[in-house]
Amino acid sequence: MKIIKMNKIEGKKNKRGVIAKELINHDNTKVMNLELSPGDHVPHHKVPVDVFFYIVSGKGTIQIGEEKSVVTEKDIVLCPPNTEMALWADQDEDFKVLNVKTPNIK
Numbered sequence: 001m002k003i004i005k006m007n008k009i010e011g012k013k014n015k016r017g018v019i020a021k022e023l024i025n026h027d028n029t030k031v032m033n034l035e036l037s038p039g040d041h042v043p044h045h046k047v048p049v050d051v052f053f054y055i056v057s058g059k060g061t062i063q064i065g066e067e068k069s070v071v072t073e074k075d076i077v078l079c080p081p082n083t084e085m086a087l088w089a090d091q092d093e094d095f096k097v098l099n100v101k102t103p104n105i106k
Contacts, residue, residue, distance in 0.1 A: 006033050006056075016042045023098075030104040034097045036060065036089035044086040049101050051079040053087070060095035061088040 004023050011019035011033070018040055024031040033056070034042070044063070053062060055075045062071050063086045064079045071077060079085050089095035 009033070011035055016045070018042055020099075026104065027106075028103050030101045032099045034087070034099050036087065036095040036097070038089055038093060038095075039091050040089045040095070042085075042087040044084050046082050046084050047101065047105060048081050049103055049105055050081055051085065052100050053077040053079070054098040054100070056096040056098060058093045058095035059090040060097070061090075062086070 006021060006023065009021040009023065011021040014020040014032075019035040021033040021035070022030075023033055036042070036058075053071075053076065055071050055073050055077075057073050059070065059072045061068055062077050063084070064077060065083050069077075087095070087097065
């Protein structure tokens with residue numbers, strides 16, 4: 001059994017300017033824990049694989065394609081391949097999100 005302790009993994013600022021912790025990285029899946037501070041955002045972008053976001057804590061806004069919605073802890077948001085996506089943290093609290101890509105982009 002392998003247990004991943006998210007709180008013990010050091011995060012690094014990614015190319016989109018938010019703290020990211022790599023939790024899983026193999027051929028089938030990539031899982032990142034994104035940690036946005038109040039007011040942070042992940043700019044619009046798209047990837048060629050399925051993505052889903054699991055909200056670990058906090059409140060923010062996610063845009064998938066033309067749809068934008070406020071999300072909170074324990075929400076899951078699906079994003080099909082090649083669809084524009086963006087995230088915004090609420091102005092008042094941290095926004096922690098698992099970003100899961102399947103299959104992994106190598």
